Every structure is written in structure tokens, then in C-alpha cells.
Amino acid sequence: MRQDQAERLRLLARGLKQQIKAQVCGVAKNCRVIVITSGKGGVGKTNLALGLSLALARNGYKVMLLDADMGLANVDVVLGLVPKYNLSHVFSGEKRLDEILQNGPGGLQIIPGASGIEEMVNLDTLTLSRFVGEVIKLTKDLDFLFVDTSAGISRQVLSFALSADEVLVVSTPEPTALTDAYGLIKVFKQNQGSGKLKLIINMARNRDEGREAAQKLISVVRQFLGLEIEFIGIIPSDTAVPEAVRRHQSYLLAYPHSPASLSTMRIALNLGNFLPEKTRGVRGFFESLFTYFRGRDVREVASKEEKRS
Numbered sequence: 001m002r003q004d005q006a007e008r009l010r011l012l013a014r015g016l017k018q019q020i021k022a023q024v025c026g027v028a029k030n031c032r033v034i035v036i037t038s039g040k041g042g043v044g045k046t047n048l049a050l051g052l053s054l055a056l057a058r059n060g061y062k063v064m065l066l067d068a069d070m071g072l073a074n075v076d077v078v079l080g081l082v083p084k085y086n087l088s089h090v091f092s093g094e095k096r097l098d099e100i101l102q103n104g105p106g107g108l109q110i111i112p113g114a115s116g117i118e119e120m121v122n123l124d125t126l127t128l129s130r131f132v133g134e135v136i137k138l139t140k141d142l143d144f145l146f147v148d149t150s151a152g153i154s155r156q157v158l159s160f161a162l163s164a165d166e167v168l169v170v171s172t173p174e175p176t177a178l179t180d181a182y183g184l185i186k187v188f189k190q191n192q193g194s195g196k197l198k199l200i201i202n203m204a205r206n207r208d209e210g211r212e213a214a215q216k217l218i219s220v221v222r223q224f225l226g227l228e229i230e231f232i233g234i235i236p237s238d239t240a241v242p243e244a245v246r247r248h249q250s251y252l253l254a255y256p257h258s259p260a261s262l263s264t265m266r267i268a269l270n271l272g273n274f275l276p277e278k279t280r281g282v283r284g285f286f287e288s289l290f291t292y293f294r295g296r297d298v299r300e301v302a303s304k305e306e307k308r309s
């Protein structure tokens with residue numbers, strides 16, 4: 001009897017501790033950094049990055065989106081924004097970070113990356129620490145920083161995934177997309193990636209197709225890599241997405257009642273309600289990113305993988 005009581009008290013104390021931790025996190029606003037990545041290109045990363053960011057912003061979260069695609073600055077293209085400046089102007093000292101921020105729809109703020117992302121590799125310590133300082137100031141009240149990356153396993157793309165607490169892998173149900181997603185997760189594991197892996201299946205023709213694709217990937221990753229991926233949802237193939245892009249808008253705002261938007265809203269709400277155990281925050285993310293950019297481990301593994309594929 002007494003043991004039962006002691007156990008109950010222990011459980012109560014633990015619950016209280018967790019509650020306090022959650023409240024403190026809320027006050028301290030340790031921003032969650034979510035990197036969106038994929039093995040194969042064209043699976044919908046940029047559209048989902050925008051859709052999820054806007055859905056969270058609509059629900060009262062403060063959200064910023066870093067366009068870290070090394071190719072074309074996709075986010076801008078989708079939204080029809082023509083940013084005059086990007087991160088490279090910040091690194092050259094011409095502009096401050098707050099001066100290059102783009103105001104997207106729905107209160108979403110966008111950092112245009114463009115060529116600046118590649119330049120990050122060669123920056124000196126002083127410029128980097130000045131940059132991290134500016135980022136921290138700007139993201140003080142932020143709940144989410146989404147990072148849209150290019151596809152594949154190049155060193156830079158991998159560095160983003162290795163530095164985030166949460167890595168959102170996007171794949172379509174196509175076998176090639178699933179195989180490439182597996183390849184990406186394999187290199188992530190080889191580099192001791194420690195972020196939480198989450199999976200969205202995009203452009204599914206129906207729920208069964210989406211679920212089967214997810215199960216396939218989850219089970220091979222578990223069996224051969226010993227990693228767990230959290231499956232967070234299916235987005236149906238929906239003409240609302242390309243229609244909206246043609247109008248230089250995100251489907252989430254242009255067609256809020258479309259199947260793709262409703263699924264995105266659902267996934268975003270679940271993401272928002274989830275309280276991660278540990279967050280390294282924006283500072284931890286960028287410090288880790290720069291270490292990887294300058295480190296040799298990732299470069300070696302990624303180039304070996306690139307030669308092999």
C-alpha cells in the first residue's frame with residue numbers, strides 16, 4: 001500500500017516536472033528548426049515547406065522559412081517574389097539579415113538563400129559568428145524555422161539534415177523516390193545524424209497507396225539501418241498545388257479547402273501540438289551547420305556515395 005502511494009507520488013512529481021518544462025519552453029520560445037529534405041527532386045518539398053509554414057502561421061505560430069535550395073530560389077518563384085538581396089549580400093556585409101527578409105503571405109517571413117548558401121562553406125569565423133548573432137536576434141520570438149533544401153546527398157544538403165532536431169523527409173509513392181529517400185537516410189545514419197526523422201508521403205493517388213509506400217520505407221529503414229521514422233501524414237495528389245503555383249500562390253491560401261490543403265493543415269496541427277524533448281534551437285542549428293560545412297567527414301562520405309550512385 002505504502003509502495004503504491006510512493007509510486008503515485010513519484011509519477012505525480014514526474015508529470016509536474018514535465019509540465020513545468022513545457023511551460024518554461026513556452027516562455028523561452030526555443031524555436032524548433034525543421035529541415036525539409038528528400039532523396040529525389042520534384043517530390044514537393046518547396047510546396048510543402050510553404051504549405052506547412054503557412055498552416056502553422058494561420059494557427060498563430062510565428063514562422064520563418066529559410067530558402068536553402070542551392071539551385072533556383074524556389075520559394076520565391078512559387079510566390080512570385082523577386083528579392084533584390086539574399087544571404088550573399090549579408091555575408092559580404094552589404095546588408096543586414098533583417099534587411100533581406102521577405103514578407104510572405106499570412107505573416108510568414110522568408111530568408112532568401114540563393115547563392116549565399118554555397119558561400120557559407122568558405123566564410124571566416126568572424127562573419128559566421130556575426131551572422132549567428134543576427135539570426136538569434138531575429139528569431140527570438142519564433143516558434144518554427146523551416147528550412148527548404150535541395151534534393152540529394154551533397155555535402156551541403158546533408159549538413160542541414162545533420163544539424164536539425166527534426167528532419168522531414170518527403171517522398172512520393174514512386175519506387176525511385178522511395179529508394180532515393182532510403183539512400184539519403186542511409187548517409188544520414190553513416191554520419192551519426194541524431195535528429196528525429198519524420199516522413200510525409202506526397203502526391204499519393206489514395207490513402208492506401210500512401211500508407212503502403214510509408215510502410216515500405218519505414219520497414220527497410222528499420223531492418224537495414226536500425227532507425228525509426230515517424231510517419232506524419234499523406235498529402236494527396238491534387239491539381240490545387242500546380243494550379244496555385246501558376247497563380248504564384250501557395251495552394252494552402254489559394255485553395256484552402258482542397259484535399260492537399262486539408263491534409264497539410266492536419267499535419268501542421270499535429271506538428272504544432274508535439275513537444276520535442278530537446279531542441280538545440282536556432283543557435284545550435286547554425287553552429288552545427290557551420291561545423292559540418294567546414295568538417296571533412298560529411299564531405300568524404302557524401303562524395304563516396306555520389307560516386308557510387
Ligand SMILES: Nc1ncnc2c1ncn2[C@@H]1O[C@H](COP(=O)(O)OP(=O)(O)O)[C@@H](O)[C@H]1O
Pocket residue numbers: 038040041042043044045046047048074202203235236237238239241242243245260
Ligand atoms: N500534392 C501535390 N499534388 C500535385 N502536384 C504536386 C503536389 N505537390 C507538389 N506538386 C507539384 O510537383 C512539382 C514539384 O514540386 P516542388 O515543391 O517544386 O518539389 P521539390 O521542391 O521537391 O523539387 C510542382 O510542379 C508542384 O506543383
Ligand SMILES: [Mg+2]
Pocket residue numbers: 045046047069074149150
Ligand atoms: Mg524545391
